[in-house]
Structures are given as C-alpha cells and as structure tokens.
Amino acid sequence: MKRYILVGGAGLVLGAVLTLLAVGLSVMPRPSPEPEMQTAEMVMRPAPPQADPSGDFHERPRAAIADEAGPGGGGAPKRGAFGKMKKGMSVGALGVMASPPPPPPPAPALEQQEAAAPSGRAWFPETFLFEPLVVTDASGEASVPVKVPDRLTRWRVLALAHSRSGAQAGAVSTFASSLPTYVDPVLPAFLRAGDVVRMPVQVVNTTGTAVTRALKVEAQGAAVEGGTRTVTVPAAGSVVEYVTLRAAKPGPVTVRAALEGADSVERGFDVWPTGQLVRETRGGTLAAPRTLELAGVASPVEGSERVRLLVFPGALGVLRSELAAAPGRTGEAEDAYALLLTGRAPALLQGLGGTVEPRMLEQMSMLASQRVLKAGRAPDVATATLLAEAALAHPGNPVLARLGERLSEQVARAQRPDGTCQGEDGWTLQRLLVATAECTRVVRAGMGTGAGRQRASAFGARAAGAFERSLARIRDGYTAAAVLASGGVSGSVRDTLRARVREALQRRPDGAAYLPVPAGVVRADGRVPSEAEATALAVLALVEDKEAPLADLGTSLLADYRPESGWGDGRANLAGLQAALALFKEPLPSRVRVVLERDGKPVTEGVFDAKALREVLALEAEAPGSAGPHTWSVRAEPAVPGLGFSLTLAARVPWRASEPGHGLELAMKVAADAKVGMPLEVTLQAASPAGLELTLRQELPAGVQVDRPSLDALVQQGRVTAYDVEDGAVSLTLPPRGAAEPFTARFRVVPTLAGSLQAGASSLSLVGSENAAFRVVPTTWTIR
Known part of the structure; x- marks a missing residue:
C-alpha cells in the first residue's frame, strides 16, 4: 500500500510557503535522539481546477488516488496518507510522497459503481491541514494522519523541514481525489430574498462508457423548479443542466444534488434579507x-x-480585540494608533494578567512602523502631533525613537509666545485650545530623555498660561475634557474644568452617562467628535474626581465599542482605549x-x-x-x-423613496442588455458640496463580478483614490472636488448567473461617517 502526506492547495500556496518558512525557522525542535531532519511544516490546499475539453470550466482531477480506499476511488479516503521524513534525505526527497502519484485506475463497471456509491459529500475546505511542528522519532521518521475533504480536485502538498544543525529542505507534490462519475452544482456566494436564479448543475463522467442516470436537485430554505430529470453523459465528458432556484426568505440554504447510484453532494449559501x-x-x-x-x-x-x-x-478583552483589529484599519490617525498600541501592549497585557504574543506584536509593529515612517518624512505640525506619541512608545527601536524625538521637538517649536499651538486663519478659539491640549499631551510623552523633560517643562508652563487666560471662554464639556486629559492644568483651573465637565454630562434612559457634543465644537483636525470620543475624554478628565459618575460613564464607553471599528477613527480609539484601561482594571x-x-x-x-x-x-x-x-x-x-x-x-x-442626503446625491445607470459572461458597463454620477472626501458604495446582485482593471483605470485617472471589492458590493473612495464639480465614472462588471436578481441599496457618504449618507433605492437586474 502506498502512503502519502496529504497537503494543501494552489490558491494561496505562495503565502503558505512564506508563512510556513517563517514559522519553521523560529521553532526549535524538542529534544530527541539523533535524527537529522527534526521539524517540518505542512499545509494542504486544492490545486488549480482544470478546463474540460468541451469548454466547460470545473474542478476535474487527472487521477484518482490509490490509497486505503482501494482502486476505483469510492470517493476521497477518510483516513490515510501518511508520510515519512528520513535521516539524511535530500531536499527533493523529504518523504512528502513515498512515490509519484499513481496513474488513473481502470474505471469500474457501472454495477460496481452502484454498489460502492459514496455517502453525500458535504465537507469542502480549501485548506485542510496545517501542521506547524512535526518532530521525527529516534529513527528520523514521522507520520501525520489526515482526513481528506470531499472536494473532487487535485491537491498540492507542501512540506518544509529543518534539522537541529540548521540544514533546511522542502518538497512539493500533488495528488488527486475523484469519482468515476460525479455531480457538481454551481452555487452563488449568496442570494437576496426574492431572487430567482438559473442554477447550473454539472455532471462529469471520467469513465470510458456513456452514463445515463437520474439527477435530482432539491433545496432546504429555497424552492427548486425542474429539479428531477434523467441525464446522459458521454464517455470522458460532461454536461451542464439548469434548474430554477427561488429564494423567498432570508436564511441559510442547503442544496443537495444526487446522481443516482454514483454521487451526491450538499453545499450551502446564505440568502440575505432585503429592505x-x-x-x-x-x-x-x-x-x-x-x-x-x-x-x-x-x-x-x-x-x-x-x-x-x-x-x-473589561480592559483586557478590549485590548486584545483592538490588537486584532487595529492593523486592518487605514489612515494616518489609525496607523499612529496601531503603532502606539504595539508599543504599550506588552506592559498593558502583563498588568492586566494577559499573555504577550511577541510574533504577532512584531508583525503588527513592522506594518505600522512602515506606514508611520512614510508619513513622518516631511510632516506638518498637525501630522507631527499625530505621530510623535506613537513613535515615542518604542524607545527600544532607535529609528522610531529618533523619529519621535524629532517630531516632539517640531511640535514644541511650533508653540506660539502666547502658549497656544497650531492654528490658522479662520480657527475658532475652541479648536485652538483643543489643538493646544493635544500638543501638550504629545510633548509630555517625550519626557523620557533629559532634553524631553526640559522641553515639556517649558512647553507646559506656557500652555498652562494659555488655558488659564481662556478659562472663562471654555464653556463646553468636550473642550474642558480635552484640556484636562492633556495633563496641562492643575489646581483651581483643573477643579473649575472638572466641574464644567460634570455639569455637561447627560444620562440615557438606562442610566448610562455620556458627554454630548454641542453644535460648533470640533477636534484639532476640524472634524466633529463623536459622543463616544467625548465620553472617553470625559472619563480621562474625571478619572481622579470622586464626584464623577465614572461607572455610568463606563457603561456608555463599553456600549459604544464595536470590535470591527473600535470607537471610531484613530483619535477616538486612542481616547477610548485609554479610558477603558483606566476604568476596568479588576480581574x-x-x-x-x-x-x-x-x-x-x-x-x-x-x-x-x-x-x-x-x-x-x-x-x-x-x-x-x-x-x-x-x-x-x-x-x-x-x-x-x-x-x-x-x-x-x-x-x-420595505424601502421608501430616496430621502435628502445632507447635500449628497447619487445616481446609477446599468446597460439594459445583461447576459451571462458578457461585460456590462455601470455608470455612476455623484454630487456633493466642495472639498469633501466621500465613500461611494455600489451594491451588486449575486453572481456579478467586478472587472478590477476598469477600477484600476479610475485610480490611475485620479477619479478614485482607492477601491475595495467584496461579495455583492464595491466601495470607491472619491477625492475632494471643487465647487460645482460633479463626479462621473464608469466601470465594468460581468454577470455569472442568469435570473432576476436584486442589488442592495447603494450609498454616498462622508468618509468615516455613515450617518450622513444618501442612499439609492435598490434595483432588480434581469440577466439572460
């Protein structure tokens, strides 16, 4: 009997190789007797699907595996495929496969197929084995049992190894899992409630004899029309049948396709709600x-x-959630926040009883560092204020430490003789005081060196004077909280500002306390802060105030947190996390x-x-x-x-007619003649006040694929600064435009499903604010 290590697929092999190699070089083998090849990493994924000679595209393997399932396949083996790593083996012979893949076995008679018809196939992962550490025994051998998924495809095997002395080796091979005759329904990634689609069902015959069988397609969670029929498939050929699928209501759908006596398969997808x-x-x-x-x-x-x-x-859960989510957010403030988070995380995790994951922090820090270093090459004072504290949080990194020192000094030099910092023509006093508070916090963060302490002392004295002179004009709770949170005031000025923050607090029906943001109040960057950010600043301002309702503020703080976005953008997340850490420290x-x-x-x-x-x-x-x-x-x-x-x-x-959208307007036009497999042009037109950065989200029906080159062309033309494609939608980031300058763009899509399919509601919104949005009522696409 031939045995194999079964390893993974083509779709992400390059990424898997890089990941596995990095892990393999960092993991030390366990002590054991003398084997030379000590460790190996393995990953399993399906190899690229093959094109059928008839022109139909499907996953068609070239050979069935001869393993413990025996000749004739009988489906993918449930157990089997073991491999060995032997002492002194060369790079090309690590034992990933004991011998080349076996040739295709002779096709069994139809009676044998019926007798050996497998149970329904329902497990279809693309990667089904990842073993980051396999240690050989005293003889230099190791075996890895695996369960092969129900996908009928060619699998790619990747194994990497290194010895105790540091020698490295690796091997790549493939094997196939197949059936003589099988059925493969082509399901959409999703449907929307009310969609009606013509679903292709492919039947493949790898034998040398024509096959005539009963085909039955049924669904749970949706209605199938024309699901029962008899099909004839020529020798070594395939046919495609179509059934009508109606998705009446949202929820999971399971489709089962059975070819009498030969194969049955179950696959599923979700039906999204409309409205x-x-x-x-x-x-x-x-x-x-x-x-x-x-x-x-x-x-x-x-x-x-x-x-x-x-x-x-509590604080530990929020901290770990933010460590996982922060690298995926983009923007200068978000990059600075991520870098600051990685610098402070080890001490915070230890203080909260958590464990430090050095590799994860190192990768996150490298990514954030690259972004911050790029933004810090020639920054203005506002950018320097944003980045300095994050760079200073890494004193052990000489590059970031020097950058933080330089940026902190730049911020300190920008202070005016009256003690304020930043500011331009047209700024309100309220915005100037908030910006000065932010500069104060940043300069105080650089007190780790002698020069930094001197700089912070001088800066703080002048800033405190500016805050004291403006005390009577600080009337809103947000500005008072920002000044208090900077640490730039003390004594009677601090007590007066604390009282103003407490007076500005309001309560929700459930008793939670929050800090509202009055009209006309903005952050240092000119944007209106959210109530979540204001509440976080209130916590930082009142954390040592015995009269403050800190527990009720903490209620609002945690209620406003979202794992995917935190409390908002990078500035809001910085304040929110610091507030959570200050409030919730108990185990x-x-x-x-x-x-x-x-x-x-x-x-x-x-x-x-x-x-x-x-x-x-x-x-x-x-x-x-x-x-x-x-x-x-x-x-x-x-x-x-x-x-x-x-x-x-x-x-x-149910959707109503489009409502006024804060000066935003959006219109979409799609060519009427839509056919499966034929490119289709989508025209978008948008209007907005001048100088605004916008997000345009275009919802698409199920099965409609976006032509990325057409989006790349929009980026090259400067019409779009970035785009993001996902199932059922494409999001475009539009740069600010001048007065009376409308936006028009065209891109292509390709429908892959026929039927009556609904698009979702497209929208035009300000970047970072989905509340101010204009939405277009969904349309239904008819695709032939």
Whole structure:
C-alpha cells in the first residue's frame, strides 16, 4: 500500500510557503535522539481546477488516488496518507510522497459503481491541514494522519523541514481525489430574498462508457423548479443542466444534488434579507441584571428581525480585540494608533494578567512602523502631533525613537509666545485650545530623555498660561475634557474644568452617562467628535474626581465599542482605549454565564470560561415577534462590574423613496442588455458640496463580478483614490472636488448567473461617517 502526506492547495500556496518558512525557522525542535531532519511544516490546499475539453470550466482531477480506499476511488479516503521524513534525505526527497502519484485506475463497471456509491459529500475546505511542528522519532521518521475533504480536485502538498544543525529542505507534490462519475452544482456566494436564479448543475463522467442516470436537485430554505430529470453523459465528458432556484426568505440554504447510484453532494449559501436596516442599540455594564425597554419596528420584512448581544470583558478583552483589529484599519490617525498600541501592549497585557504574543506584536509593529515612517518624512505640525506619541512608545527601536524625538521637538517649536499651538486663519478659539491640549499631551510623552523633560517643562508652563487666560471662554464639556486629559492644568483651573465637565454630562434612559457634543465644537483636525470620543475624554478628565459618575460613564464607553471599528477613527480609539484601561482594571471571575431574555423568556445565552474572558463574547439570534415595545433583560451570573454589553435589535423595513442626503446625491445607470459572461458597463454620477472626501458604495446582485482593471483605470485617472471589492458590493473612495464639480465614472462588471436578481441599496457618504449618507433605492437586474 502506498502512503502519502496529504497537503494543501494552489490558491494561496505562495503565502503558505512564506508563512510556513517563517514559522519553521523560529521553532526549535524538542529534544530527541539523533535524527537529522527534526521539524517540518505542512499545509494542504486544492490545486488549480482544470478546463474540460468541451469548454466547460470545473474542478476535474487527472487521477484518482490509490490509497486505503482501494482502486476505483469510492470517493476521497477518510483516513490515510501518511508520510515519512528520513535521516539524511535530500531536499527533493523529504518523504512528502513515498512515490509519484499513481496513474488513473481502470474505471469500474457501472454495477460496481452502484454498489460502492459514496455517502453525500458535504465537507469542502480549501485548506485542510496545517501542521506547524512535526518532530521525527529516534529513527528520523514521522507520520501525520489526515482526513481528506470531499472536494473532487487535485491537491498540492507542501512540506518544509529543518534539522537541529540548521540544514533546511522542502518538497512539493500533488495528488488527486475523484469519482468515476460525479455531480457538481454551481452555487452563488449568496442570494437576496426574492431572487430567482438559473442554477447550473454539472455532471462529469471520467469513465470510458456513456452514463445515463437520474439527477435530482432539491433545496432546504429555497424552492427548486425542474429539479428531477434523467441525464446522459458521454464517455470522458460532461454536461451542464439548469434548474430554477427561488429564494423567498432570508436564511441559510442547503442544496443537495444526487446522481443516482454514483454521487451526491450538499453545499450551502446564505440568502440575505432585503429592505432598509433599522437598528436600536443599548448598552451598559453587568454589575447587576439590566432591564431595557426596546420597541421593534412595525411591519418588518419577514425573517429580518435579529438581536445581537456583545459582551466586553473589561480592559483586557478590549485590548486584545483592538490588537486584532487595529492593523486592518487605514489612515494616518489609525496607523499612529496601531503603532502606539504595539508599543504599550506588552506592559498593558502583563498588568492586566494577559499573555504577550511577541510574533504577532512584531508583525503588527513592522506594518505600522512602515506606514508611520512614510508619513513622518516631511510632516506638518498637525501630522507631527499625530505621530510623535506613537513613535515615542518604542524607545527600544532607535529609528522610531529618533523619529519621535524629532517630531516632539517640531511640535514644541511650533508653540506660539502666547502658549497656544497650531492654528490658522479662520480657527475658532475652541479648536485652538483643543489643538493646544493635544500638543501638550504629545510633548509630555517625550519626557523620557533629559532634553524631553526640559522641553515639556517649558512647553507646559506656557500652555498652562494659555488655558488659564481662556478659562472663562471654555464653556463646553468636550473642550474642558480635552484640556484636562492633556495633563496641562492643575489646581483651581483643573477643579473649575472638572466641574464644567460634570455639569455637561447627560444620562440615557438606562442610566448610562455620556458627554454630548454641542453644535460648533470640533477636534484639532476640524472634524466633529463623536459622543463616544467625548465620553472617553470625559472619563480621562474625571478619572481622579470622586464626584464623577465614572461607572455610568463606563457603561456608555463599553456600549459604544464595536470590535470591527473600535470607537471610531484613530483619535477616538486612542481616547477610548485609554479610558477603558483606566476604568476596568479588576480581574474577572474564571467563569461567567450571560443570559438574554425577552419578556421573561430566554432568547440566547453564552458562557465565558477562563480563556474566553480575554475575548469579546458575541451572541446572535433570530428575534421574530419583536415589533412594538418589549422588555429585554441581560444578566451575568455572577454579576461583574467589569463586563460591558451592547444589545442591538435590528430589523428591515420595505424601502421608501430616496430621502435628502445632507447635500449628497447619487445616481446609477446599468446597460439594459445583461447576459451571462458578457461585460456590462455601470455608470455612476455623484454630487456633493466642495472639498469633501466621500465613500461611494455600489451594491451588486449575486453572481456579478467586478472587472478590477476598469477600477484600476479610475485610480490611475485620479477619479478614485482607492477601491475595495467584496461579495455583492464595491466601495470607491472619491477625492475632494471643487465647487460645482460633479463626479462621473464608469466601470465594468460581468454577470455569472442568469435570473432576476436584486442589488442592495447603494450609498454616498462622508468618509468615516455613515450617518450622513444618501442612499439609492435598490434595483432588480434581469440577466439572460
């Protein structure tokens, strides 16, 4: 019997090789007797699909594997494929495969096929094995058992190894998993409720004899029309049949295609809801059971009512969540925040009882450093203020330490004789004071050196004078909180500003406290701060004030947190994380049960164990019958003050006509003659006030693929600064334009499914603010 190590696929082999090589060189082998080849890493992915001679594109393997399943295949083997690494083997003979792949076995008779028909195929991962450390035994050999997925494809095997002395080797090979005759439904990535699609179902015959079989296609969660028929497939050929699939309501869909006596396969996808999304969110802490009154929307779209409960385990959970999410955010403020986070993370994690992951922090720090160094080449004072504190958080990195020192000195030199910092014609005093507070915080961050201490002392004295002279004109809570959070005031000035912040606080119906942002108040960069950012600054301003309602502010702080975006942009996240760390330092119990109820009846629950207490717990459930007022309760057993929660009740309602969008307008035109496989032109027109950076999100029907070269051309022309493509949508970032300068752009898409398919609602919004948006009512595409 021939044995193999089964390893992975073509789609990401290059990335896998790089990742595995990096891991392989950093992991030391466990002590063992004398084997020369000590460790190996393996990954498994499918190789590229092959083109059928008939022109139909599908995953067609070249040979069936001869393994423990025996000749004739009988489907992918459930166990098998072991490999060996032997002492002294060369790079090309690491034992990844004991011999070349076997030739195709002779096709069994049809009676044998029927007798050996496999059970339904339903497991289709693209990578099914990743072994970062395999240690050989005393004889220099190791074996790795694997379970092969149900994909009928050619698999690529990659193995890397190194010895105790540092010698390296590797090998790549392939093997195939197949059936003599099989069926393959081509499913969309998603559908929207109400879509009707012609779904292709391919039947492939690899034998030397024509096959006539009954084909049956059925679905759970959707309706199938014309799903039962008889098909004849020529020898070594394939045919494509079509069935009509109707997705009436949102939810998961499972499609099962069975070829009588030969093969059956199950695949699934989701049907997305349609209609305008309406959400209501409340939050708090779980120091005691919380009761909330929420009114769901009237007449929701069927199947669209859902509830989501996020529970944040204090400062440690938020910190770990931010470490995972920060590298994926872009922008100068976001890059500075990510770099600052990596510099402070080791000490923060240790202080909170967490573990440091050096490799993850190193990779995150390298990425953020590259971005910050690029932005710090010739910065203005505003950019220097943004980047200096982040660079100074890495005193062990000489490049970043020098950059931080240079930027901090640049900020200090920008201080005016009256003590203020930054400022231009047209700035309000309120914005100037907030910018001065930000400069003060940055210069104080550079006090790690003698020169930095002298610089901070001089800067702080002049800034304190500016704050004191303007004390009577600091009337809003946000500016007062920004000045207090900078550490630039003390004594009676500090006490007066604290009183103004406390007076400005307001409360929500659930008792949570927050700091509102009055009209006309802006940050140092001229943008209007969010209530979440203002509340975080209020926490930092009042953290040592015994009269402050810190627990209630913490309730709002945690309720406003979102794992994907934090509290907003980089500036808001910096304030939010610092506030969370200041408030929630107490250790949490090793096990906590969280329960969500509606009108006294359980909806969903979850449990934090000792490990999960470091992560955000997300509970989501369908919530039919939530229209109108209901009483929702959230409780933790035991009650934990350091647990914050955010409860969101969401539903969709039928779309109404487009409403005024804060001066934003968007129109879309698609060519009427849409055919499967033929490029289609989409024309976009947008209008907005001058000088605004915009995000245009174009929703697309299921199966419509975007032609990236046409988007690249828009970037080269300067019409678009960036784009992002995902299933069902493309987002364009539009640069600021002059007065009365409309935006027009064209790009191509290619439909891959025929039917009546709905697009989502496209939108035009300000970058970083989805609230100020103009949305276009969805349209239905008819594709032949």
